[in-house]
Amino acid sequence: MTAAIRVNRLGKRYRIGAAQTKFRYGMFRELLVDVAMTPVRLTQMLAGKGMRGSSATASIWALKDISFDVEEGKVLGIVGRNGAGKSTLLKILSRVTEPTEGTVTVRGRVGSLLEVGTGFHPELTGRENIFLNGAILGMKRAEIEKKFDEIVDFSEVSQFIDTPVKRYSSGMYLRLAFAVAAHLEPEILVVDEVLAVGDAEFQKKCLGKMGDVAQQGRTVLFVSHNMSAILRLTQEAIVLKKGQLIKRAPSQEAVDFYLSSGQAETGERVWEPDEVPASAAPFKPIALRLKDKTGKIVDTVRSVEPTTLEWEYQLDAPLTGLRVGLYLSTMRGEYIFTAFDTDDAKQYEQFGTRKAGRYVSRCTIPADFFNEGRYSLGVNASSFGVRRYFMDENALSFNVDASGAPGMQWPEPRQGPVRPRLDWKIEKID
Amino acid sequence: MAKSIELVRQPETIFIKPSTGLAALNLRDLWTYRELIYFMIWRDIKVRYKQTMLGAAWAIIQPVLTMLVFTFIFGKVAKLPTDGIPYPIFSYTALLPWGLFTTALNTASRSLTSNQNMVTKTYFPRLVLPLASVLGGLVDFVIAFAILIVLMIYYKVTPTAAIWTLPLFLLLTVITALGVALWLSAINVQYRDVNYVLPFLTQFWLFITPVAYSAKLVSEKWSIVYSINPMAGVVNGFRWALLGTDTGPNLNMIVSICVALLFLISGLFYFRSMEKTFADTI
Structure with missing residues (x-):
């Protein structure tokens, strides 16, 4: 088997404080102070320090020393809490941002779904947005034309395909956006938490579609907080913690590991x-x-x-x-x-x-x-x-x-996240 | 059928690593994404006059209104000399390339920040955005050009044989606008001050370009300095080719062209070297 993705000692450093937010709304006094400080900032900038130089040279490693391979046709899950570096990793793999150190070798066209509906314009119709979004995702015009009907079918918005998407409900908008993305056919598909949105019915359909993609022998990297989706779609998963890869194992094992140790366990x-x-x-x-x-x-x-x-x-x-x-x-x-x-x-x-x-x-x-x-x-x-x-x-x-909770006399799992003690009354009425 | 072809096709290999030194221009990548350029232009044109009552007529109304104002103030009140050409057509001929230039400069300078989510969520050569913005301005230019033809018929002006040079002047306009916009759009990613600089820049630039007045008002000894502004060469060239003024390209034109190319090449390199930080700082 050949590796479709080979990640070698990858690291990404971000400067913090670089994106300084200056004004809070309605703070006139701060505005005045800011105006008064302008000469100071200009001098700093001209001296080559820039906005970041003086205020914060501090930086954090969003990813540090990450190495792993993904074989062709494998589906790899990536789990970790927010800020663990999952999105940064996907952004590097999809070439949105550059690594600070290390290398990645990718064999094949990468289709990335860091978001659905990127570049959708509210004034354009569904039909127009399919073409635009397809082009942004790297599809050729002929390719989009060929799959157009399929995309419209999948999205279930065929009635409104010539209506501007600003008139769509958020559900329709999402379905259309995902439909375009789902018909991308790269050798490698990189998917961020795009399924966290949308209704349950649609999520199921998306997961199904992703399963199909994997069946076709494409390599998929899949980030999700949805552990059941990770278990369902991936054979193997890696766990990231504070920018480091702390575990790679078959999905079930990785998920168990993540749930029991990856998260703050101290309360x-x-x-x-x-x-x-x-x-x-x-x-x-x-x-x-x-x-x-x-x-x-x-x-x-x-x-x-x-x-x-x-x-x-x-x-x-x-x-x-x-x-x-x-x-x-x-x-x-x-x-x-x-x-x-x-x-x-x-x-x-x-x-x-x-x-x-x-x-x-x-x-x-x-x-x-x-x-x-x-x-x-x-x-x-x-x-x-x-x-x-x-x-x-x-x-x-x-x-x-749940010990002592209602219904514990029966050793069965109860559906749903809440377990209220309801005031049951039983009456014999005849 | 398509499937089997796909399986046979050897997938390309991409190396992702930190870039060092001066970035290669990598224009081939831009070529691969030519369809995206087309779609971005198409989107901008589609969207530009959406939900306006007058629609694409704005492409005509804007230069025509400016022409009327200029005619009144500079033609009738100030009575600026126009080398014997009726003031309306004299100014409109210049307003055409000037309008293209300012529209292109404004939209292209904001092209990265106004497409922020594309920049942070997908990969494509970032050059696509300013390039598409500049080229999109050509459509308005063509629409506004129709009025020039009407004016020329009305004032019975026959274009000179040099009319074939118009595309070259147009190209010079596009190069200048793109070159400056590459700098400004890349700076705008980190310093939004650009948004405030732009109105001053275009206003100042209008003053140093012979749009409202004739280039002959500028004394001979300053002409070489004056021609550092490529737009001056463009405006003079337009009048020369269409109206037959004697402001045709001379040796000073070389200065204009060199300056425009300098903007473009330095802009390209600056843009490329900043490109890798766009997604992180925008």
Whole structure:
């Protein structure tokens, strides 16, 4: 067998603070200060230091010393938490960005799906966008013409094919976008988390299509947070952690390894200063903690007891309209809920503007909520309609122990992520 | 059938490694992606006048309105000399290449930032974007050219035998616009200051180009300095070829051409050397 992809000691370094975000909205004073500082910046730039030189020479390795081969016709899964370097790896393989060191040898045309619908223009019709998007993905015009009907069939939007896509529902838009991408026929297909969107029905169809691609003997690299998709589509998987390859194994083994060790298993996620992008300023996450009813930090909570979630953070400047919140999802990536600390109107009024300082936003999930299993907690800090300061969709994961929960007398798994204690009444009516 | 061909075809091998030193121009890659250039031009044209009431008529209205304003201010009020040519046609002949130049410069300089998600999500030679923007401007030029023909009939002006040189002047316009836009679009990726520089740049450039006035107003001893601006050569050439003014290309033209080529070649190399950072800094 020949290697379709050979990655050798690959590394990618990013400068942090390079993309400095200057103004927050409505901060007139800062604008004035910025104007006053202009001569200083100009001098720095002319002296060859640039914007990055003085403010932050700090850099992080998004990938470091990665080596692996993928044989022709194999499907390799890539798992790892956010920031582990998965997307950077795919970007290098699809030549969107250059590595800092190391080499990759790729045999064959690479089709990359880092996003569906890249280059779609809202004013153009579905038909026009198929051609445009196809060309962007590297298809020849004749190739697109040949597959046009197939693409339209797959997308299920044939009725609206001559309507501008801005009139499409988001589901239709996505179906069309994926349909184009799915008909790309490169020797090597690189797929990022594009399936995380769309309804369950469509996701199933996409997974099916990807399975077909693999059947045809193409080499596929597949990144997903959806472990069941990884298990279904890939034979082998690699696990990335903080830019390093820590495991390569048959998929089942790799997924087990990832679930049990790759994630923070302590019940606490602490953000080191170098893990926070400069663009988050003035918001600075410090730690996310999971506590049981006695206040102890735990990584396994009991379903029959209340659980406290707290997020500690610092504001380096006052923020208006800030909301700090959580996403709870299953390990398969299905959301269970999203909640913000200022969801309550009174609370929102009281904390309309938060002064600079250190804060904790804390909430309690009542007893009898979770079903047994493993869950993932994401965080988000944003001002609605203004800016998202910080987000980590996969900040912490934890286990739920269901002993004592309703229905435990039957040793069977229960469907669904919640396991409420419902107030059942049984009446005999005749 | 197609399948078996595909299996037989030996897949090409690509090496991905950090680039060092001066990047090769790699124009062959651009050729492979020629269809994408076509599609980008096609998209820009399709989209440009969408959801406007007057549509493609804007390609005519803009230069015609400018011509009317110029005719009133410079022709009637300031009474600038025009070598005996009616002022409307005198200015319109210059506004055609000038309009192409500014449109091309503006859209191409913003082409990378306005197609941000293409740059961060897919691979293609980034040169496609500014190139397609510049070439897309030619369509408006052709539409606006129709009005010139009308004006020439109305003022009974017959084009000179030198009309065949027009495509060459057009080429010089495209080269100049592309060369400058390559610099500006690459800088714009990191420093959005370019967006604020552009209006000043085009305004200033308009003043040093004989669009509203005749190049004869510039004294002889400055003419060589003046011709550093390739657009001056273009405008003079347009008037010479179409209206028969005696502003035809002379030795100064060589300076114009050299400057334009300098912009283009330096722009190409600068663009290529910055290209690898686009996806990370945009």
